[in-house]
Amino acid sequence: MTIVRTGWLAAALLTSTALLASPALAQTRAETLRHVTGAAINTLDPNIPGSTREAFGLSLLTYDRLLSFGRKQINGKWVFDLDSIRGELAESYTVSPDGLKISFNLRKDAKFHDGTPVTAEDVKWSLDREVSANVLGKGQLLTGSLTSPDQFKIIDAHTFEVTLPKPDKLALANLAVVYPVIINSKLAKSHATAEDPWALNWLKDNTAGSGAYIIESYKPGETTILRRNPDWNRGSADKPASFKRIITQTVPEAATRANLVEKGDADIVIDLQATDAADLEKKGKLKVVSTPQYNSITFVSFNNQMPPFDKIEVRRAIAAALPYDDMFKAALFGRGAPLYGASWPDGKAPTGEVFPIPQPLKTDLAEAKKQLAAAGLPDGFSTTFSFNVGQAGTAEPMAALLKESLGKVGIKVDIQKLPDAQMSTLINEKKLPFFTEGIVAWLPSMDYFYRNFYIGPIRWNYASLDDAKITEWAQAARFEADKAKYAALGKDLNTRHFELMPQIPLWQPAQDAVMASSIDGYVYQFHRQIDFRDLSRK
Amino acid sequence: MSQLSITAKRAGWRFASSLPALFGVLVFTFLLMRVLPGDPAVFFASGPTAGKEEIETIRKQMGLDKPVPEQLLRYLGDIGTGNLGRSLTTGQPVLSDLKSRLPASLELTFSALLIALVTAVPLGVAAALRQGSGIDHIVRFICALGVCVPTFVSGLLLIYVFYYLLGFAPDPTGRVDIFTSPPPLVTGFLLIDFALAGDWEGWRAAASQLVLPAFTMALFVVAPLARITRAAMLASLGSDFVRTARSLGLSRRKVIVTYALRNALLPVLTIAGIVFSTMLGANVLVEKVFSWPGVASYALDALLSSDYAPVQGFVLLMASIFVLVNLTVDVLYGIADPRVSVE
Numbered sequence: 001m002t003i004v005r006t007g008w009l010a011a012a013l014l015t016s017t018a019l020l021a022s023p024a025l026a027q028t029r030a031e032t033l034r035h036v037t038g039a040a041i042n043t044l045d046p047n048i049p050g051s052t053r054e055a056f057g058l059s060l061l062t063y064d065r066l067l068s069f070g071r072k073q074i075n076g077k078w079v080f081d082l083d084s085i086r087g088e089l090a091e092s093y094t095v096s097p098d099g100l101k102i103s104f105n106l107r108k109d110a111k112f113h114d115g116t117p118v119t120a121e122d123v124k125w126s127l128d129r130e131v132s133a134n135v136l137g138k139g140q141l142l143t144g145s146l147t148s149p150d151q152f153k154i155i156d157a158h159t160f161e162v163t164l165p166k167p168d169k170l171a172l173a174n175l176a177v178v179y180p181v182i183i184n185s186k187l188a189k190s191h192a193t194a195e196d197p198w199a200l201n202w203l204k205d206n207t208a209g210s211g212a213y214i215i216e217s218y219k220p221g222e223t224t225i226l227r228r229n230p231d232w233n234r235g236s237a238d239k240p241a242s243f244k245r246i247i248t249q250t251v252p253e254a255a256t257r258a259n260l261v262e263k264g265d266a267d268i269v270i271d272l273q274a275t276d277a278a279d280l281e282k283k284g285k286l287k288v289v290s291t292p293q294y295n296s297i298t299f300v301s302f303n304n305q306m307p308p309f310d311k312i313e314v315r316r317a318i319a320a321a322l323p324y325d326d327m328f329k330a331a332l333f334g335r336g337a338p339l340y341g342a343s344w345p346d347g348k349a350p351t352g353e354v355f356p357i358p359q360p361l362k363t364d365l366a367e368a369k370k371q372l373a374a375a376g377l378p379d380g381f382s383t384t385f386s387f388n389v390g391q392a393g394t395a396e397p398m399a400a401l402l403k404e405s406l407g408k409v410g411i412k413v414d415i416q417k418l419p420d421a422q423m424s425t426l427i428n429e430k431k432l433p434f435f436t437e438g439i440v441a442w443l444p445s446m447d448y449f450y451r452n453f454y455i456g457p458i459r460w461n462y463a464s465l466d467d468a469k470i471t472e473w474a475q476a477a478r479f480e481a482d483k484a485k486y487a488a489l490g491k492d493l494n495t496r497h498f499e500l501m502p503q504i505p506l507w508q509p510a511q512d513a514v515m516a517s518s519i520d521g522y523v524y525q526f527h528r529q530i531d532f533r534d535l536s537r538k
Numbered sequence: 539m540s541q542l543s544i545t546a547k548r549a550g551w552r553f554a555s556s557l558p559a560l561f562g563v564l565v566f567t568f569l570l571m572r573v574l575p576g577d578p579a580v581f582f583a584s585g586p587t588a589g590k591e592e593i594e595t596i597r598k599q600m601g602l603d604k605p606v607p608e609q610l611l612r613y614l615g616d617i618g619t620g621n622l623g624r625s626l627t628t629g630q631p632v633l634s635d636l637k638s639r640l641p642a643s644l645e646l647t648f649s650a651l652l653i654a655l656v657t658a659v660p661l662g663v664a665a666a667l668r669q670g671s672g673i674d675h676i677v678r679f680i681c682a683l684g685v686c687v688p689t690f691v692s693g694l695l696l697i698y699v700f701y702y703l704l705g706f707a708p709d710p711t712g713r714v715d716i717f718t719s720p721p722p723l724v725t726g727f728l729l730i731d732f733a734l735a736g737d738w739e740g741w742r743a744a745a746s747q748l749v750l751p752a753f754t755m756a757l758f759v760v761a762p763l764a765r766i767t768r769a770a771m772l773a774s775l776g777s778d779f780v781r782t783a784r785s786l787g788l789s790r791r792k793v794i795v796t797y798a799l800r801n802a803l804l805p806v807l808t809i810a811g812i813v814f815s816t817m818l819g820a821n822v823l824v825e826k827v828f829s830w831p832g833v834a835s836y837a838l839d840a841l842l843s844s845d846y847a848p849v850q851g852f853v854l855l856m857a858s859i860f861v862l863v864n865l866t867v868d869v870l871y872g873i874a875d876p877r878v879s880v881e
Contacts, residue, residue, distance in 0.1 A: 421576030
């Protein structure tokens, strides 16, 4: 009888769709890049609190910054390079020998979308806005010692100078992230009001940039269509961007995104389920660039201030009881870079220039029991393990394996699945004892990780770690100009991290970019979005 | 004329009497959203550098820094001036979001309801006429399937078969092919707007985009409609007036269509009204699966991120639509059966 039903349905659908099928519009498709994503762009100004990652990605296309990151290869995959910073609106820049003055020579041919030339005045207004207005850039630029309008000086129409209170390694890098966009100041000022001197309201729904693409239509939560800016020449070999049009469309269902790209109706997608990405890779029809996100970490974290996790032995017991390999396979199908299973023969970290590094951890239940006994909890204890619903796809299988394995050493775990907003709230209030989270650092330098994720009462210090040595070394590393001394500090930090085990770094998940085989030039970017200026069609 | 004025009076009174209910819904949703765990300010301040200051900014922006009674008063005042607040998820005013998305949901729901009625009524009638026969069982089976297969399963299945495997259907994203330029906005209903603009190519694109989601939705509601039709038809076939009509020797067709079916349609009308209102809200999964830019998926996104304003706006909208639909059904009922309006 199922046959009767499907037959009836098929007949009805067949007639209707065959009648209605519209002819393919081949010509426009060739010059257009269609990108599908699960999330939505919710503002055109990346600085508005609440901006989504999609909005960050968009701002990189519509606006220029003074500087941008170069690229490098890690294991054959192109990724952004924190150490190679090149000019975008700046033709060139020079840093004074004491590292306190950076001067920028601006491109003389750069124009905003409305045709007016980009001048040092626009740069000054835009950067003043970043450090004065209530915008996201304010907190970010602080990490590069950029805090006050007094630091920004117009020398002449095309020369601009930034002064730093201390030589800061991340000052330049901070000028290349998504926030410090250079805005057409005359246009923006004409829409500013007394209560809103920085035109935050207007720029939310309008762009005033000089970037590679111009907004053609913007429907929040649905589609954003971009048209190429023919005058833009900040790309490779001073050419405009390759695609004439870019369509970014929100498609909430992951399976549908996979279908679309496989059928060739969409050109590129980066947020598929790991299974779909693996499946499409196996079929071999599409290009799959799977890059371990070298600036991100997935953790199992504990609140180090809350018993029993305030005991090192308890944290070490859990680190010894986790089924790492099984979790990695079940959660990510092995797509990514593991941060366990290293060997440190002398118990010291092998390197100090970078963090995270693989930890010498493996599943060892006997060791876990020993540690529990040393903590005075030979029979184990009960606790809850939380994760947010948004990450259920990867966190659910992982949590189940964790529960099973910890049960073997007497730790009884209740799994708690929390809505995203509730999880953020509990983390912010430091109320979760034991949970999993992921972090991303836009500027993945060793000291940046330690300063932002292991110090102070801030929310990103998931482990609520308060260790005098880590705090001191991380702050010292920030301004350490001598490379050897920096690496030595890092080595100490990495070793101390392992000894304290404030949280357990598990892996760096892969970013799977699945695209038509004709698409070329994909680079993994710091903001984990696609920089469409990199892409072209062969 | 007096019939019309009675109907109008009745409708007006019904509408006025539903206002307290609407107000109750308004206050209840408002309080419910604030009781739910999860602080929206913290959620939205989740940027890589989000600190206390940013959380406070968002809290202020959402008006959450004030005590709850004051928030409620402000909210009611805003509603009075037609301001439903601003959504943090889309960054747009809720009113304009709902305005631009409601036609999408309505177009989908109307199409689905039409398909469902056209399918369910004949099925129900056929089942009633041959009670206990093979046809009756087949109809029962179809109804069971329709109800027990969740819409996201049937939706994904239809996409898999008709888009992925067979390639008949256009790509299941949005209301119109992304490369088709939309018609000038008149009603927001694409089929009507394309027709008004005389753009039949566009009309076909929009219609073909509508087929799969509308069928998915229709499948889900065929069951209640067919079951009610069957039951009402059985009741009416067994009633005195049908026996009388039969005994008068009227043709079988006349007996079934004019006497039995016409009377059986009253309960179907009632159920169709209820089904319509529930469909608008229950659309959420279909809208998600087909990337349909409607109000239901909008509200779900907002709910997941504790974005108060859109959820409150959505519930208010749904309550108003429910009131309107009930009103319409009442009026239609009165017209179909004059006895009802004599009160």
